[in-house]
Amino acid sequence: MAREENRRGNRREREEAPEFADRLVAINRVSKTVKGGKRFGFAALVVVGDQKGRVGFGKGKAKEVPEAIRKATEQAKRQMIRVPLREGRTLHHDMEGRHGAGRVVMRMAPEGTGIIAGGPMRAVFEMLGIKDVVSKSIGSQNPYNMIRATIDGLKKEASPRSVAQRRGKKVADILPKREDAAQASAQVAEEA
Numbered sequence: 001m002a003r004e005e006n007r008r009g010n011r012r013e014r015e016e017a018p019e020f021a022d023r024l025v026a027i028n029r030v031s032k033t034v035k036g037g038k039r040f041g042f043a044a045l046v047v048v049g050d051q052k053g054r055v056g057f058g059k060g061k062a063k064e065v066p067e068a069i070r071k072a073t074e075q076a077k078r079q080m081i082r083v084p085l086r087e088g089r090t091l092h093h094d095m096e097g098r099h100g101a102g103r104v105v106m107r108m109a110p111e112g113t114g115i116i117a118g119g120p121m122r123a124v125f126e127m128l129g130i131k132d133v134v135s136k137s138i139g140s141q142n143p144y145n146m147i148r149a150t151i152d153g154l155k156k157e158a159s160p161r162s163v164a165q166r167r168g169k170k171v172a173d174i175l176p177k178r179e180d181a182a183q184a185s186a187q188v189a190e191e192a
Helices: 004-018 065-078 119-128 143-155 158-167 178-191
Strands: 021-034 038-048 054-062 094-097 102-108 133-139
Touching: 004 178, 021 065, 021 119, 021 143, 038 065, 038 119, 038 143, 054 065, 054 119, 054 143, 094 143, 102 143, 119 143, 133 143
Parallel strands: none
Antiparallel strands: 021 038, 038 054, 094 102, 102 133
């Protein structure tokens, strides 16, 4: 009997180990005017990720802040996307994401660059597990639109493996050869 309880206890501890990290991006107090005065509520925007290539965002509304955060976190876990990362630290290629008036530009970066990004975008990259990226937000500064634009751009990310598979080729055929790349850069240097 005691052995069974111990097993259950261990299982519960394993389940509670956080599989996902979450980051509260924005919290907004909203009010509704009623006959007796004002009723206040809270809206929370949360980004959740496993820091290994999966990320999602969610928003929740409730009368209390903790409840709004809990709802947002649950929604974020339900709508996660997987993004292929290059060497587990940066993007495979440069891309642009849009949502409404929000527009973001994301560029791959060499090792040691770090995350160069503004508030909401930084949260997405940290939860995704990207270590080196350069990004710029152009247009809307609304955190909801910035996050949606960032997610939109990340959905466009394609790894050489997925492109090769789609075209029915080998990865080596897709990627430029090192000699070809060196010759092309030498040619550009001569012209300049």
